[in-house]
Amino acid sequence: MSTAIFKPRPEQVAQESDGTVSNYLNASFSIRSWLLTVDHKRIAILYLISISAMFFLGGIFAMLIRMELLTPAGDLMQSETYNKMFTMHGVVMVFFFLIPATPAVFGNFLLPLMIGAKDLAFPRLNLLSWYLYTAGALLAIGSIVFGGVDTGWTFYTPYSTTYANSNVILAALGAFIAGFSSILTGLNFIVTIHKMRAPGLTWFKMPLFVWGHYATSIIQVLGTPVVAITIILVALERLFHIGIFNPELGGDPILFQHLFWFYSHPAVYIMILPAMGVISEVITCFSKKKVFGYEFIALSSMAIALLGFLVWGHHMYTSGQSTYASLVFSVLTFLVAIPSAIKVFNWTATLYKGSVSYDAPMLYAIGFLGLFTIGGLTGVFLATLAVDVHVHDTYFIVAHFHYIMVGGSIMGYMAALHFWWPKITGRLYPEGWARFSALIIFIGFNLTFFPQFVVGYLGMPRRYHIYPEEFQIWNVFSTAGSSILGIGYLIPLIYLIWSLKSGPKASPNPWNAKGLEWERCPSPPPTHNFDHTPVVIEEAYAYEHKIWIK
């Protein structure tokens, strides 16, 4: 039986002569050993630090936006400053947090561990990805320091190419370079998943986290080059007046929107698919039960990745594109809703007759289910042609995508952070505080964004610095909620940092979870991950076998 396979091997807990167990964190301590590391786990930590910094930077912009919107008049800052605030909030959060977050941190750390590999296929390329990300982030920060950008994160032409006076090129170049980081990470993941799975780990035995990242990687590799080209075209027009998007020069402004959304809509799935992978892991672990409908969840990720490439025009129902094109994009958008619905139903069914506990990662995962469901359902509103014409470019859409991005992606990210924290750091965080912060984030989030559905349907346009008075009440709710949400994100920052030094030591498998990273690796894992290549004979999530290592 499989029991024998999963017994801890004695050599796995080999100790140093002084009694400490060697792991990837204490293998060496010099700065150089971190900055030149090719260990996927250390690179994940580098990402974790840089991505967290960008998250809080983007968060500061968000707080300033919400403070300005507390009153209808523009009293906190000038319109120009306000426009730069929402642009930088979008650029930082989308390109430097949401897109890389889960894959670059958790995908990096966990993919090799989950499939029983020593590292990713191209460790040096992986390090290069981080340097590209950092270079891109520094350029974006540079564009802020030197005066900011005011085009909106969507860089619509001809405003961005001809009319804006701000640092468009610098910010766009930042996104361009960070894009290569994304392409290389995707490439690395695809090759790793194809070529480096442990013996016995067939495709349909892979954890769903791996499936989610596989689908994500395909989008990264196929989609990102298109936005890279688009950014180059914007730069060519802006710098050399080569007519591509500006009709005065013979270009077509709607062409930009097609190119931009051809990447940026699938990019939404880059943000959500890895989070969906996380949710599959967390829900199974805290229900102690195999996931319901494994194949359906796995293949729905692939369906989302592929269909996701065919729906970009739903951002353009009012843009002046052909009404027949809108018709096609609308029906395809409705189709892409189905695989997401399948996932939600399957996760819910997984709880049925499980053994459900409410540890912090599970609270975040349940929060994800609630918020993603609302985000998904309101997505159906937006797919509906006539309804979208009214709510397009209003706060309704702002609310919808924050339910998906913040309610979905970031809740998934937080679930992952809490679930794998003991594995990554070897320390446990204070559970009570973690549950408390999950609750605070959930409440703060809903208070911030739910009122925006109402004020959006009432007609309040997005990107408005000054707004009519009748919209104020809803904005007051939003601003109040955002301060609660902000506190909700600060609490984990504090207790997680605290736990690094003072948290109790984590056992290899504190959640009694299934999966190679839990059952075959100490916490934290050694540099080389596994002393012996594991042989996998079990299906994923075989909780019934109950042979986890305490």
Place this chain on the structure above:
Amino acid sequence: MGDIAFFPEQASTLAGQVDLLYFFLIAVSVFFALLIFSLIYLFAVRYRRRSEDDVPKEISGLLKLEILWSVIPLILVLFVFGWGATLYFDAYNPPKDAMEIYVVGKQWMWYIQHPTGQREINKLHIPVNKPVKLTMATEDVIHSFYVPAFRVKKDVVPGMYTTMWFNAIKTGEYHLFCAEYCGTKHSQMIGTVVVMEQADYQKWLSGNDSNEPLSVTGEKKFQQLACHTCHKDKANGRGPSLVGIFGKQAQLQNGQIITVDEDYIRKSILNPGDDVIAGYKPVMPTFQGQISEVGLLQITAYIKSLANSGSK
């Protein structure tokens, strides 16, 4: 609830229809959200962990269930698709008898031009119960003409005309917003749509009669730019005659058949070499940079006025 509004006023024929679809979507969403939330709650409580040694029985899945929860949402969304698409085509296809008004967006104001000559900035006066078609252009970046009370919105895009229409059913004053981010004072590119009773509207029109009709201004511009030296009344000029041409079909040099509409006239003035009418030489110079969007609309109105006159 006092003064707090949850829904905007229904001030156009479309508004009620869009709201009905919106309410249907809310009902469906509430049903599915409640279904999922109560199942999660029920399962999470009913099957909470009672002992660390619990070993739940494995349930791999159930094909029937997977089909059920794929097909039911699929049917529902396809129904919603059809409903939304029908309304969308209504919303974007103006009726033939619609009254025409021209709009030019400009950082950061709305310039409105009535065919009868009245001009307004950031205000649009229209009669109630009469379909109104807007033909819109922009002098600079993309703007978007949005009247929440009418549930309509359309981007105003450089390099082309876009159109939209509505039929107001309630007198009053309604917000007009620019919905596409257009630069520093985007949030101040706002205005008011004033819907008036027919009689009041006529009074308003006559109170503003200091302006000549748009087509007359257009004719002056036509002379001023010396268009008439080539585009003569009869087909004996270097360019085709423009009399009676608007709304008709014409054959291009490459054999393609096009309809002479606002967009075609605009393009032919700015990029005359692109789509030349069969039988003529591409000798017309471009007027790009010499004529504003408003000027283009004036000339277009003049050419339109020639459509019915037969001779001038």
